[in-house]
Amino acid sequence: MNTLGFGLLGLLTQGPCSGYDLMLKMEPIWKAQHSQIYPLLAKMEQEGFVVHELQPQTEKPDKKIYTITDTGREALLAWLPEPPDERAGRDEMIIKAQSIWLIGPEAGRALFTNREAVYRDRIRYYQELLDKHHQGGVQPPSPSSPDFGSYILLKRYMGVFTWQMEWCRWVLSLLDEQAE
Amino acid sequence: MNTLGFGLLGLLTQGPCSGYDLMLKMEPIWKAQHSQIYPLLAKMEQEGFVVHELQPQTEKPDKKIYTITDTGREALLAWLPEPPDERAGRDEMIIKAQSIWLIGPEAGRALFTNREAVYRDRIRYYQELLDKHHQGGVQPPSPSSPDFGSYILLKRYMGVFTWQMEWCRWVLSLLDEQAE
DNA sequence: AGGTACATGTAATTGGTTACATGATTCC
DNA sequence: GGAATCATGTAACCAATTACATGTACCT
Numbered sequence: 001m002n003t004l005g006f007g008l009l010g011l012l013t014q015g016p017c018s019g020y021d022l023m024l025k026m027e028p029i030w031k032a033q034h035s036q037i038y039p040l041l042a043k044m045e046q047e048g049f050v051v052h053e054l055q056p057q058t059e060k061p062d063k064k065i066y067t068i069t070d071t072g073r074e075a076l077l078a079w080l081p082e083p084p085d086e087r088a089g090r091d092e093m094i095i096k097a098q099s100i101w102l103i104g105p106e107a108g109r110a111l112f113t114n115r116e117a118v119y120r121d122r123i124r125y126y127q128e129l130l131d132k133h134h135q136g137g138v139q140p141p142s143p144s145s146p147d148f149g150s151y152i153l154l155k156r157y158m159g160v161f162t163w164q165m166e167w168c169r170w171v172l173s174l175l176d177e178q179a180e
Numbered sequence: 181m182n183t184l185g186f187g188l189l190g191l192l193t194q195g196p197c198s199g200y201d202l203m204l205k206m207e208p209i210w211k212a213q214h215s216q217i218y219p220l221l222a223k224m225e226q227e228g229f230v231v232h233e234l235q236p237q238t239e240k241p242d243k244k245i246y247t248i249t250d251t252g253r254e255a256l257l258a259w260l261p262e263p264p265d266e267r268a269g270r271d272e273m274i275i276k277a278q279s280i281w282l283i284g285p286e287a288g289r290a291l292f293t294n295r296e297a298v299y300r301d302r303i304r305y306y307q308e309l310l311d312k313h314h315q316g317g318v319q320p321p322s323p324s325s326p327d328f329g330s331y332i333l334l335k336r337y338m339g340v341f342t343w344q345m346e347w348c349r350w351v352l353s354l355l356d357e358q359a360e
Numbered sequence: 361a362g363g364t365a366c367a368t369g370t371a372a373t374t375g376g377t378t379a380c381a382t383g384a385t386t387c388c
Numbered sequence: 389g390g391a392a393t394c395a396t397g398t399a400a401c402c403a404a405t406t407a408c409a410t411g412t413a414c415c416t
Binding site: 182183184212213215216239240241 | 374375376377378379382383384385
Binding site: 198199200214215218219222237240241242243244268270 | 394395396397398399403404
């Protein structure tokens with residue numbers, strides 16, 4: 001099984017769920033298309049990590065409600081403590097930034113202004129998710145709560161995107177300096 | 181052509197280079213294996229974006245020195261100003277963090293202690309690269325200098341990894357709180 | 361009339377990693 | 389003797405995106 005598979009198992013420890021809902025729940029942390037999730041769930045079922053039962057619906061396609069098995073839980077618990085791979089973070093902006101000197105300050109400014117806005121939107125998005133988290137209890141979830149993972153990840157994304165937004169502004173200030 | 185291809189073109193605007201050296205130069209910003217780079221360069225040559233000439237070597241395999249063509253430079257300049265795709269940043273640690281509550285505070289602490297060290301190493305690595313940058317001139321490169329891209333990217337990585345290191349420490353502090 | 365959400369699936373293609381393959385040189 | 393660096397390449401596989409496919413309900 002792959003990393004995405006373990007991500008799905010992690011969500012299923014919090015309760016049975018359809019493939020569609022798993023896709024939505026994965027979105028903030030590890031975006032994957034349904035075309036990747038549905039076949040993976042089927043494969044995971046073949047290998048005994050999950051089982052599903054049909055929930056008939058009228059006027060909508062039937063749902064497949066997946067549940068994690070003991071085998072699945074064991075596999076997840078064995079995988080979790082292993083030191084994670086460090087993955088290459090690939091972002092087109094990196095490649096464009098590398099060659100920014102080629103396109104002149106105006107086009108460069110457009111690129112970074114645009115990016116700054118993208119990061120601003122993402123920060124708003126993650127802030128909203130954090131606010132939802134705080135709706136119930138005002139206290140941050142304890143490390144033994146199932147919500148702890150989402151909580152610390154939201155904080156992580158907030159920080160990463162905030163830094164990148166500031167980085168865009170810093171680059172813009174360098175570009176402006178030259179214009180003077 | 182794909183994003184990696186444009187990255188290679190960007191490096192080639194700074195001078196002709198072998199596939200092997202391109203791989204090394206790409207490493208800090210967009211890690212790719214030689215098995216991805218060599219066939220891509222061949223394809224890019226077929227499409228007229230680069231040309232190569234053989235540099236015979238004794239006791240070592242001959243080098244293929246690639247040079248960007250006018251077509252290649254035009255394609256790069258047309259691509260650069262387009263707003264970049266926002267790519268999903270996939271890192272196994274994200275999936276593990278999501279399910280951290282399942283493995284208990286000791287194993288969780290091990291995971292984050294390990295990760296903190298990984299980020300610390302990366303910061304040291306990027307700091308060294310930044311120092312090398314500053315060796316020649318003490319002034320940061322101007323936006324019209326070919327080094328400007330590398331310079332701002334190194335700063336970006338420094339910031340991103342610094343934040344993630346601090347995030348690890350913050351999570352560790354939460355885990356410790358519970359232990360008390 | 362067109363877009364979004366719900367709900368699932370397959371097929372084609374691209375992107376990326378791992379492994380196989382060769383061969384000299386240098387460092388520990 | 390074994391690992392690392394230089395230097396290229398192919399083959400097999402896995403991961404991920406895009407497109408094709410179906411069908412209802414609701415909103416504008």
